[in-house]
Amino acid sequence: MATSLITYRECLKQAIREALQGDERVFLMGEDVGHYGGAFAVSKGLLQEFGPERIMDTPLSEAGFTGAGIGAALGGMRPIVEIMTINFSLLALDQIANNAATLLHMSGGQLNVPLVIRMSAGIGRQLAAQHSHSWEPLFAHLPGLRVLSVGTHEDARYMLAPALLDPDPVIIFEYTSMLNLEQELQPVEGGVDISKAKIRREGKDISIITYGTGVYKALEAAAELAAAGIEAEVVDLRVLRPLDDETILASVTKTSRAIIVEDASRSVSVSSEVSARITENCFYDLDAPVQRLCGAEVPIPYPKHLEDAAVPQPAQIVSAIKKLLQHA
Amino acid sequence: MATSLITYRECLKQAIREALQGDERVFLMGEDVGHYGGAFAVSKGLLQEFGPERIMDTPLSEAGFTGAGIGAALGGMRPIVEIMTINFSLLALDQIANNAATLLHMSGGQLNVPLVIRMSAGIGRQLAAQHSHSWEPLFAHLPGLRVLSVGTHEDARYMLAPALLDPDPVIIFEYTSMLNLEQELQPVEGGVDISKAKIRREGKDISIITYGTGVYKALEAAAELAAAGIEAEVVDLRVLRPLDDETILASVTKTSRAIIVEDASRSVSVSSEVSARITENCFYDLDAPVQRLCGAEVPIPYPKHLEDAAVPQPAQIVSAIKKLLQHA
Amino acid sequence: MAKKGTKTKTTAPLAPELAQKLLYQMLLIRRFEEKAAEMYTKTKIRGFLHLYIGEEAVAVGVMQALRPQDNVLGTYREHGHALVRGLEPNVIMAEMYGRQEGYCRGRGGSMHLFDAKRKFFGGNAIVAGHLALAVGLALADKKMQRNQLTCCFFGEGAMAEGAFHEAMNLAALWQVPVLFVCENNLYAMGTALRYTHAQTDLTLKGAAYGITAAAVDGMDLQAVMEAANTAAATVRKTGKPYFLVCNTYRFRAHSMFDAELYRDKAEVEEWKQRDPIPAFSNTLLQQQLLAEADLQALEARVNEEVQQAIDFAESCSWEPVEEMSRFTYSEKKT
Amino acid sequence: MAKKGTKTKTTAPLAPELAQKLLYQMLLIRRFEEKAAEMYTKTKIRGFLHLYIGEEAVAVGVMQALRPQDNVLGTYREHGHALVRGLEPNVIMAEMYGRQEGYCRGRGGSMHLFDAKRKFFGGNAIVAGHLALAVGLALADKKMQRNQLTCCFFGEGAMAEGAFHEAMNLAALWQVPVLFVCENNLYAMGTALRYTHAQTDLTLKGAAYGITAAAVDGMDLQAVMEAANTAAATVRKTGKPYFLVCNTYRFRAHSMFDAELYRDKAEVEEWKQRDPIPAFSNTLLQQQLLAEADLQALEARVNEEVQQAIDFAESCSWEPVEEMSRFTYSEKKT
Numbered sequence A, B: 001m002a003t004s005l006i007t008y009r010e011c012l013k014q015a016i017r018e019a020l021q022g023d024e025r026v027f028l029m030g031e032d033v034g035h036y037g038g039a040f041a042v043s044k045g046l047l048q049e050f051g052p053e054r055i056m057d058t059p060l061s062e063a064g065f066t067g068a069g070i071g072a073a074l075g076g077m078r079p080i081v082e083i084m085t086i087n088f089s090l091l092a093l094d095q096i097a098n099n100a101a102t103l104l105h106m107s108g109g110q111l112n113v114p115l116v117i118r119m120s121a122g123i124g125r126q127l128a129a130q131h132s133h134s135w136e137p138l139f140a141h142l143p144g145l146r147v148l149s150v151g152t153h154e155d156a157r158y159m160l161a162p163a164l165l166d167p168d169p170v171i172i173f174e175y176t177s178m179l180n181l182e183q184e185l186q187p188v189e190g191g192v193d194i195s196k197a198k199i200r201r202e203g204k205d206i207s208i209i210t211y212g213t214g215v216y217k218a219l220e221a222a223a224e225l226a227a228a229g230i231e232a233e234v235v236d237l238r239v240l241r242p243l244d245d246e247t248i249l250a251s252v253t254k255t256s257r258a259i260i261v262e263d264a265s266r267s268v269s270v271s272s273e274v275s276a277r278i279t280e281n282c283f284y285d286l287d288a289p290v291q292r293l294c295g296a297e298v299p300i301p302y303p304k305h306l307e308d309a310a311v312p313q314p315a316q317i318v319s320a321i322k323k324l325l326q327h328a
Numbered sequence C, D: 001m002a003k004k005g006t007k008t009k010t011t012a013p014l015a016p017e018l019a020q021k022l023l024y025q026m027l028l029i030r031r032f033e034e035k036a037a038e039m040y041t042k043t044k045i046r047g048f049l050h051l052y053i054g055e056e057a058v059a060v061g062v063m064q065a066l067r068p069q070d071n072v073l074g075t076y077r078e079h080g081h082a083l084v085r086g087l088e089p090n091v092i093m094a095e096m097y098g099r100q101e102g103y104c105r106g107r108g109g110s111m112h113l114f115d116a117k118r119k120f121f122g123g124n125a126i127v128a129g130h131l132a133l134a135v136g137l138a139l140a141d142k143k144m145q146r147n148q149l150t151c152c153f154f155g156e157g158a159m160a161e162g163a164f165h166e167a168m169n170l171a172a173l174w175q176v177p178v179l180f181v182c183e184n185n186l187y188a189m190g191t192a193l194r195y196t197h198a199q200t201d202l203t204l205k206g207a208a209y210g211i212t213a214a215a216v217d218g219m220d221l222q223a224v225m226e227a228a229n230t231a232a233a234t235v236r237k238t239g240k241p242y243f244l245v246c247n248t249y250r251f252r253a254h255s256m257f258d259a260e261l262y263r264d265k266a267e268v269e270e271w272k273q274r275d276p277i278p279a280f281s282n283t284l285l286q287q288q289l290l291a292e293a294d295l296q297a298l299e300a301r302v303n304e305e306v307q308q309a310i311d312f313a314e315s316c317s318w319e320p321v322e323e324m325s326r327f328t329y330s331e332k333k334t
Ligand SMILES: Cc1ncc(C[n+]2csc(CCOP(=O)(O)OP(=O)(O)O)c2C)c(N)n1
Pocket: B031, B060, B084, B088, B091, C075, C077, C125, C126, C127, C128, C154, C155, C156, C157, C158, C159, C183, C185, C187, C188, C189, C254
């Protein structure tokens, strides 16, 4: 099978290009996706390739153009709305929650909203308190949405196509800090399955359940643990809503121990939900209480050393797991 | 001690009146708080009593007047911003999360925001999908906020005063469906403690942990359970952020069993957080896995029978607990 | 067109059939809502119920300028628009009763009437939340080169929201065919126009976006028709947005929870003198486009339809609890 | 005042001391930011860094019209405003280095300079998010009968946000003393004015709220001063908001991540011909308010201050990790 070294950014761009080529109804709209080339250069060159009807620069109007995306989806298009970063998504959250997520149910099944909203998320570029949010948990709370998190190059390349086939609104979180990361990429025929979590590494001693930037961190930690004779299984949630209980619970049932790792701050997070579900379903299989390693409960500060301290790092995953296993 | 029968609405009004009387810097602003008398008649008469400088009707501009409230707080006032209902709060969430909750930390401790934001929340009046939200979990996720939930007449009457003394932003959820409810009210000297959860009923067999509309439902369930010989402890969280671990964990350590009840939909909710914390801290004290009874994961439908079905009812609490105890 | 939109103008007589149809539509709204209010007090209808009574000339006058392929979006005060758009009174009433034979399986109720077939996109209860949707629908039409417009109704209160500003700017910038119709009934719940807007001449807001704006007396059906015809024709011709302010008044409370503390009874009475229904029917009688007997026949027909709607709604069933979660997500994945 | 704000006007000579002070301020911004850019490439400064170079006449011209008790709010492109407001270059640079001796303990960095003492309320990085705060600060002043105004800077891109609309309307409605200053540098990141606004004559937006508006050539310091003095005096006299558009240009990229694909080098060069600093210093030289030697002395002084700021920042320390959570909530409860 052919492999090649490719950045996460390039994966995202190829996915968008392919979507634009494959379906006339698809268009990309958002702030600076065109002339600027994308705030993080993800859509660079696409304006030249596809023209301004398919790559639409919007004014600073997050609520407005997200709402317009919903309307265009109702009107038969397949818009990809880019919210430049998750930090600005709250301005559009009313549109997302009250319209996109609600119209189908509220209209008694009449009006589905085939809209994809992409946004760049997370910490890691020293952008400080108003530009470093990990608000995936807010979206994961909202019924009617499918919420995806792009934790690997594979998903960066292959999640968009199935998301655009989904008849309902899909939120995709991409991670700014991973854009320049290079990896080998295996082609995935027919796109990835956006209803399932994915085991990124098999193991028998503990399940590390994570998503987003946590995936490669967990794999790094798992490699280190392996050297110490501990086989950690790495579960990439990928779908933060609706959660894939089956994969999660099967892993924990197998390993009897779980630690959940996420950058988002701890209280009322995806981790808390996963923890609660594991307890509810695998309580008697557990050899130790489910643990969480989450982001600190602070607005993210600018300096690198504090930014690093604000989210779980591989070393912490390693030491938490070692401690947990000794205690078992 | 003097007691009197009083509605939840009247409790809220007395609290606001007292606040206005006690501090010149306090003013109430929001949509229809003045001439209309408050969307739910909570502030009826206050415009006449205090005049338009203290009771300010605002245009439909949730982000704008919430932001103005933050600015006024920075400027030395003690604004009470009323967002008519929680359903419209997403329009102001950027202001709340990125400004109110963040300014103190981001400015290195220079700028605190002594702002109180009240909003009417929850299901129960057949207002359908866009007017029946229980979004407490979204707020409970955000560092920098103190998040309160008014589940009793006592809190309706005595939470506002300490909230206004807090140097930081406080969100207060009140419940539309409880407004007409009458109860006896015991005077509370010096206001309630807005950092602590409160045991509303002592018990030894199980802890029912809840908030908001769940409190009276849990008490009703507990009374019925008592008739069957089961003594349930009812823990009213009251503070959804930062959670009062001490009270929660002490109760569960005592009873060895916990069920968490909330109207908000299940995934990534306050219940999930409480469940995770109990597991993390009391795992070896538990006689059974922590359970949750939450709202259905749907946009809330209009008809009464579906509305009732969408949130936990006392009968379900009773039967869930009976089942849980038999299994123990 | 009168800028302030307060003058009634003498207009050419209408074709008798059209005239009667329009009168019928206004009457249908009036009686349908009177009955709905009655059923509310009988607790058959619950939640919020926002009556359009007094404002009928706006929906009727604007909607006649639209075509079946055009998109229509309304607020929570949308029974009138739904009826004029051709949604069936029976099915609307069933929806308001919360029955599964309603347009939205009874899930939406009064505030959320949707009918995909008739391109009636709600029934939207977040004030100004639907304006951007209208822009998007029009954008889709433009992209797909469908020659149709999108008509979006909202109140003057909605214009204070940031959502209004963003939608107007996007529509103008993208040059998409949206007819924005402001139903200026002078109050947003209990907040009078002067407490909502610093600039109370609402048409001036159009200029901020380079959008052509006009105001019209919304109590005068024929004036509204004329203004709406001009507006719709302009949108169709230019493909650009247009902003029409219809100055009107609601005779009833904002919703059934409203004690109307914020306005004088005298003011309401004064506006009732300008009730669009007698105004229009008197014109028709004078112009002999209508006889007293026709009027009575119309009334009878409307009353019967309303009664039928009630009977139908009463006969309808509840959606089973087991189906509550259906359509949170689509059942058919592509 | 020139409506389009593109003409340079002949104005009366300034007092020599004032003239030199203003030139000094512009120079300080310029050299401070040039150094900051250099330190960015040396990875001493990280995150986003937005340079104000080219726009100096706006901050300097407007700020001289303010008093110490006035409130000032800026965007993420606020080094210039902070310097002119009197924040210390050393402490600003320490903040940009992320050191705890900075204004915000190093937590804010370039985008979040705050100084409560000087009533400098940021450094705000959610575009248009601070406009409503400005309205609230002015409201508090009005309520407390403090005779001061609030000056709020933002870009033309920000004006597309709903937040702009709501803030303008509220300020006008409540009649609070806010001086809204739009720094129209023709681009919002890579989005040109014509792609942001359907109506590109930005002063027309004032009329939609009944707010007096004016535009001025933002490359001409004395024109800005005059316009700002008029604006500030009007706000102080009337207690009402005022909207001042300063037409300017940023010579540098939007931030350090910007490849500037969206504009021609020639356009940038053309604007550089209108660089406010040589323009103003040449005027002063011509008017003999300044000698070449003075200019060199000024440059030397500025360079020294900037170097001191760097030296100071280099000498500063990091906030300990253990303190990271401090001030998430206030330490002193009342
Ligand atoms: C975003 C939002 N804020 C507040 C409300 C509550 N609300 C419902 S209708 C209304 C008044 C709207 O006035 P207007 O736009 O003039 O329309 P009208 O009801 O007069 O037809 C308000 C405040 C809401 N539904 N949505």
